[in-house]
Amino acid sequence: MLAAATGSWQLLQESIGVSAMHMQLLLNDRVVVYDRTDSGPSNLPLPKGKCFHDSNDTARVVDCTAHSAEYDVSSNKFRPLTVQTNFWCSSGAITPDGELVQTGGYKDGERNVRVFGPCSTCDWQEIKNGLAAKRWYSTNHILPDGRQIIVGGRVQFNYEFVPKNKAANTFHLPFLWETNDPKIENNLYPFVFLNVDGNLFIFANNRAILLDYMKNKVVKTYPTIPGGDPRSYPSTGSAVLLPLKNLKASTIEAEVLVCGGAPKGSYSQAIQGKFIGALNSCARILITDPNPQWVMETMPLARVMGDMILLPNLDVLIINGAASGSAGWEFGRNPVLCPVLYKPDNKIGARFFKQTPTTIPRMYHSTVILLRDGRILVGGSNPHMYYNFTGVLFPTELSLEAFSPHYLEAKFNC
Incomplete structure (x- = not known):
């Protein structure tokens, strides 16, 4: 690891009123931010006449605050x-x-589909019962034909597609059952990437498969990550599909990088108030190799609940999270304030670079996205059941920051 603290931080908004559990950049350069609706009132009021009324919703019979915002x-x-x-x-x-x-x-x-269009006056539109199965902690991926595949979720060992076919079908995927721990469910929010051959790489717990989703057939089973520790929720690591490499006219290579997470038993220990140190390892695999093997690397900082994002210069940024504990309410400790840059084309041992730290802990339910100008938008963090700003280790965070990587420094201006 080369020590090179670079990059800079800017506080964009001290509060947008809503904690950014999720964020998504739209093509009109606006960001949709959204949070739970059952966390009590937010700090962002709805316009007059827009209050939510539902006598059947015990969490919010009347709610005059927003749980989503457009930035x-x-x-x-x-x-x-x-x-x-x-x-x-x-x-x-x-x-x-x-x-x-x-x-x-x-x-x-749990079975609804929500749609948000990229326009200055758009708002959420809902399709009730738009899913064939209940989906909580599932993963979506866009497919070449424009549909989305939705993989897994809480007690859902299957996948489906949206928009629906004429029949509201689900397709059984035994792999999700095989990677499930009934007490902890370390197969939630699986990592899903489209391979260059059109099949889906699906990672859950500590191993992965290649799925032909058109035929519902597993075409390859990958080795278990060395050490066997889980990497998916609640032992929440992160993953990216690295930039593709075209080594020959007819050959494109695809690699997946999985970093951080929590050792076996971390979630159960956190429930008892014992916070185990997070994993400091990354595992990298060439998923197009006929005989793929995981290659292990050591990060300069252990991290659980971290986020990883590809940068325009083909580097990877690892950011947010905690150095001990697990995902879940109040289960993370020792926030990791320092982002780390990963250069995939460097030699092993010279790939990680520490970046300038932030001053704001971003724990459970924090998010990042890449903006069109090359900055990284960072938001969220609410490790509590409700919005809580006093008397807690990590208050609910309503701010937005921007991290500017080194490539935005003035010396690189044309």
């Missing part, structure tokens, strides 16, 4: 949005025409 990057302003059902730990993706499709969630949101 305009260019003007650094935001506006409240209205949403009818619970986003909590939902999943989504952008369609080819630029719409955000968000699926599933908790209780009244």
